[in-house]
Amino acid sequence: MRRIGIAAIWTIALIAGALGSRPAEALTAKTLPPATPWNLEATDAGCALRRAFGPPDRSLVLEIRRFQPGDGFELSVDGDDLAGLVHSHSVTIGYGTLWKHEDSGFQLGTTTRGTGTVPSIFLSSALKAPDDGLIDVRRRAAIVTPEMEAGVDRISLSWSRNNLILNTGSLGKPFAAMRSCTDALLRAWGLDPEVQNGLTRYPAPTNLMQMVRAIQAVYPASMAATGKQGRVNFRAIIDGQGSVTRCETIKSYNDPEFDALACKVVRRTRFNPALDRNGKPVDSYYAATVKYYLG
Known part of the structure; x- marks a missing residue:
């Protein structure tokens, strides 16, 4: 399972x-x-x-x-x-x-x-x-x-x-x-710490569970077959329109195939953009950890 x-x-x-x-x-x-x-x-x-x-x-x-x-x-x-x-x-x-x-x-x-x-x-x-x-x-x-x-x-x-x-x-x-x-x-990352510390809203996927299920679907068969757990740390830069301009996996514990496919899913995910202290959409980042348990 x-x-x-x-x-x-x-x-x-x-x-x-x-x-x-x-x-x-x-x-x-x-x-x-x-x-x-x-x-x-x-x-x-x-x-x-x-x-x-x-x-x-x-x-x-x-x-x-x-x-x-x-x-x-x-x-x-x-x-x-x-x-x-x-x-x-x-x-x-x-x-x-x-x-x-x-x-x-x-x-x-x-x-x-x-x-x-x-x-x-x-x-x-x-x-x-x-x-x-x-x-x-x-x-x-x-x-x-x-x-x-x-x-x-x-x-x-x-x-x-x-x-x-x-x-x-x-x-x-x-x-x-x-x-x-x-x-x-x-x-x-090209972001101003003062702006980021004053955000009134942070970037978030418009459909989190859809993104989760899509990442789940790309779990490599080779890892599942050997009972290997997965853990992906990724970071995405989200522009003021809610689009992903960059995604990268960091401190990987997995097969490179898994990391690449996970970021592919993130890149096609739509986000609600961050808002600065004046309510204006601004570039920001979204960082997350995805964990798989096999048992």
């Missing part, structure tokens, strides 16, 4: 959760100190904060990547300490004392290390969600404040009887650098 989920990057539904009624002593806690400074990578595909934790011979690497401005990000972690996650149905992410959320839609993979591989996971996340459980990283830009970012000094991952804690140190300065990086992304 094939299931598809699509979530605009700025409207990612997350299930709020805690550790349930499991007593704290039932968890096997492991705390890892930082092994490297934060590294900020800026490319056309987005901005990524990266840092290693733990001993050099068994390090765990954390990456926080944004494909556009906002509160949401893609979280990926790789290292041997994640080996037990392959048998788990969900993982609970915690950000300091801000909040925890349980994610059953995380995706597993492997990362090449030297001559071998280590397990990895990736998922969509944010430091905090509003009360309705939706993260709207553009329209609700004030949900996560710089003060909240500065107050987060650790990230935890809990599953089964495991509790892995990464002592990140304050995320205040790293996330400030990330914001500067994503503003530079807007300028690289």
Whole structure:
């Protein structure tokens, strides 16, 4: 059976959760100190904060990547300490004392290390969600404040009887650098950050489900036959008339065929254009993540 989920990057539904009624002593806690400074990578595909934790011979690497401005990000972690996650149905992410959320839609993979591989996971996340459980990283830009970012000094991952804690140190300065990086992304796309930050309406497909079904229809048989999950991150530039002038897939985890076909669908999708603070249609962007689960 094939299931598809699509979530605009700025409207990612997350299930709020805690550790349930499991007593704290039932968890096997492991705390890892930082092994490297934060590294900020800026490319056309987005901005990524990266840092290693733990001993050099068994390090765990954390990456926080944004494909556009906002509160949401893609979280990926790789290292041997994640080996037990392959048998788990969900993982609970915690950000300091801000909040925890349980994610059953995380995706597993492997990362090449030297001559071998280590397990990895990736998922969509944010430091905090509003009360309705939706993260709207553009329209609700004030949900996560710089003060909240500065107050987060650790990230935890809990599953089964495991509790892995990464002592990140304050995320205040790293996330400030990330914001500067994503503003530079807007300028690289030919968009004015001041205009984009003042939009009164954001681009949206005139028929979202039609676009979803069309992308679902192009899921490659080769991926389905091998039981391979799909995850497409794409970004489209939408002009003031609601037409797609550019579409590109970013940080791909799929066969190139899938990425090309997904963007082909997006290019023929009609959008309601963005409106500036005066209600005038302007160029903007639409970024989304499409996920396939096979099971």
